[in-house]
Amino acid sequence: MTGLQERPAVTAITGYDTSAVPFRVSDELLIPAERYYDQAFFEKEKSVWMHTWQHGCHVTEIPNPGDFTEYKVLDQSVMLIRQTDGTVKGFYNACRHRGTALASGTGTYRGGQVVCPFHGWRWNLNGTNSYVYTKQGFRPDTVEQAEVNLPEVQVGVRWGWVWINFDPDAIPFEENWRGVEEALDNQGFEKMHVTWWHQIEFAANWKVAQEAFFEAYHVMQTHPEIALFQRDEDFNAASMANYADYKPQGHTWADPSIIQHIGEGSAEDAKPAAADAKTPADFYYANITTMWEGAQSMTSARQAEIADEIYETLPHEVFFDEFYSRVYADAAERNIPLPPQNPKMTNHWTAFPNFTGVISLGCSLTYRSRPHPTDPNRCIYDFWGLEIPPEGTAVTRPQIAAEDAPTWDDLWFVQQDASNIERMQTGVQTNGHKFQRVAPELEKMIVNWHQVLDQYLAKYSS
Ligand code: FES
Numbered sequence: 160m161t162g163l164q165e166r167p168a169v170t171a172i173t174g175y176d177t178s179a180v181p182f183r184v185s186d187e188l189l190i191p192a193e194r195y196y197d198q199a200f201f202e203k204e205k206s207v208w209m210h211t212w213q214h215g216c217h218v219t220e221i222p223n224p225g226d227f228t229e230y231k232v233l234d235q236s237v238m239l240i241r242q243t244d245g246t247v248k249g250f251y252n253a254c255r256h257r258g259t260a261l262a263s264g265t266g267t268y269r270g271g272q273v274v275c276p277f278h279g280w281r282w283n284l285n286g287t288n289s290y291v292y293t294k295q296g297f298r299p300d301t302v303e304q305a306e307v308n309l310p311e312v313q314v315g316v317r318w319g320w321v322w323i324n325f326d327p328d329a330i331p332f333e334e335n336w337r338g339v340e341e342a343l344d345n346q347g348f349e350k351m352h353v354t355w356w357h358q359i360e361f362a363a364n365w366k367v368a369q370e371a372f373f374e375a376y377h378v379m380q381t382h383p384e385i386a387l388f389q390r391d392e393d394f395n396a397a398s399m400a401n402y403a404d405y406k407p408q409g410h411t412w413a414d415p416s417i418i419q420h421i422g423e424g425s426a427e428d429a430k431p432a433a434a435d436a437k438t439p440a441d442f443y444y445a446n447i448t449t450m451w452e453g454a455q456s457m458t459s460a461r462q463a464e465i466a467d468e469i470y471e472t473l474p475h476e477v478f479f480d481e482f483y484s485r486v487y488a489d490a491a492e493r494n495i496p497l498p499p500q501n502p503k504m505t506n507h508w509t510a511f512p513n514f515t516g517v518i519s520l521g522c523s524l525t526y527r528s529r530p531h532p533t534d535p536n537r538c539i540y541d542f543w544g545l546e547i548p549p550e551g552t553a554v555t556r557p558q559i560a561a562e563d564a565p566t567w568d569d570l571w572f573v574q575q576d577a578s579n580i581e582r583m584q585t586g587v588q589t590n591g592h593k594f595q596r597v598a599p600e601l602e603k604m605i606v607n608w609h610q611v612l613d614q615y616l617a618k619y620s621s
């Protein structure tokens with residue numbers, strides 16, 4: 160296991176004076192409640208979005224040249240367009256004439272031309288203007304080529320996701336991820352397809368919503384089906400709190416987990432409550448079965464079947480060896496390029512400011528939380544199931560709540576988490592609640608995240 164102290168150095172956002180930040184985190188273990196509902200805080204927080212790398216879409220939303228999708232955050236709209244050379248460009252989604260949005264939702268620009276639906280101005284996929292209707296009707300300097308080309312936002316592609324940044328002077332894309340890549344590369348992310356996608360508007364601040372997925376401490380109460388392994392008196396904090404404890408641009412990830420590497424020497428972390436006589440195999444089996452039945456992600460139908468076969472028929476001591484060898488053999492047979500096991504993989508990560516992924520063996524459940532454009536007490540939340548399909552599988556452009564997706568009601572495991580979100584907002588806003596009281600190790604991701612937010616606020620919002 161990689162020790163936290165061995166992690167590579169990163170360029171962190173640090174050293175800014177936060178004394179003028181309203182409701183700043185002055186005690187890192189007490190997060191002021193106003194940060195989750197105060198309108199003035201919300202207004203300041205908007206500046207963060209104009210400077211951070213953030214998730215725009217999955218690459219399969221725009222698989223072919225000319226494909227576009229719209230990304231919205233707060234009052235901003237961006238169109239992401241697949242170029243003829245396979246790269247992706249991002250543009251402010253506004254016609255250079257009178258501002259009409261050029262993209263709405265997802266689609267394809269036929270003939271390599273973006274066409275404004277209002278008066279028919281046109282652009283090449285790379286944003287250069289190709290046609291201004293009745294150009295002679297305009298004062299020449301207002302329609303010079305440079306004036307009518309589309310202004311770009313920065314774009315980067317990594318791990319199968321397209322990321323954007325509004326700020327041309329932002330930290331370079333590669334630098335933004337320094338330190339994270341060792342945990343995320345080689346997980347096969349770029350080979351995953353979206354298996355389902357749900358988008359929910361919650362009556363809760365976007366941070367309340369995402370923090371519901373920022374720790375494993377809630378598992379005992381919220382997910383009784385997988386809480387076999389920790390009773391209060393047997394609790395081993397290290398097994399679920401092994402997150403990076405520094406602030407590389409606010410991203411966080413877990414060290415190799417008890418789940419993914421339980422068969423590779425970290426079983427000590429997963430030592431079950433002796434009184435319950437549960438084995439690591441019991442835990443893993445409960446986990447994988449629950450994930451498949453209640454989340455249809457973080458594992459696959461076939462992996463769940465294989466776990467079933469072994470758990471029912473073989474001694475627990477051989478469960479992991481058998482499981483991994485059968486899963487890899489099955490994948491090879493079906494031409495699924497599962498990533499090899501790698502001790503540096505993570506099973507849980509967050510990208511500042513709003514992206515969270517849970518990962519296991521070529522599968523993922525991934526989340527994105529975005530603020531409502533005007534209301535601090537509402538947010539837009541995306542849930543994606545992802546899986547590596549057999550090589551050569553045709554890309555299906557993902558759609559929210561597609562017909563073949565599990566329904567929201569089917570995803571009862573995800574709902575166990577979701578059910579806490581609006582209740583948390585209700586309580587956080589009451590006058591009797593002044594602080595979120597967080598545990599330094601168990602909720603380290605939350606601590607880290609708010610400290611970085613204050614750095615951004617100090618840097619950009621004054
Ligand atoms: S607003 Fe786009 S062409 Fe007029």
Ligand SMILES: [Fe+2]
Nearest residue numbers: 377381382576
């Ligand atoms: Fe959960």
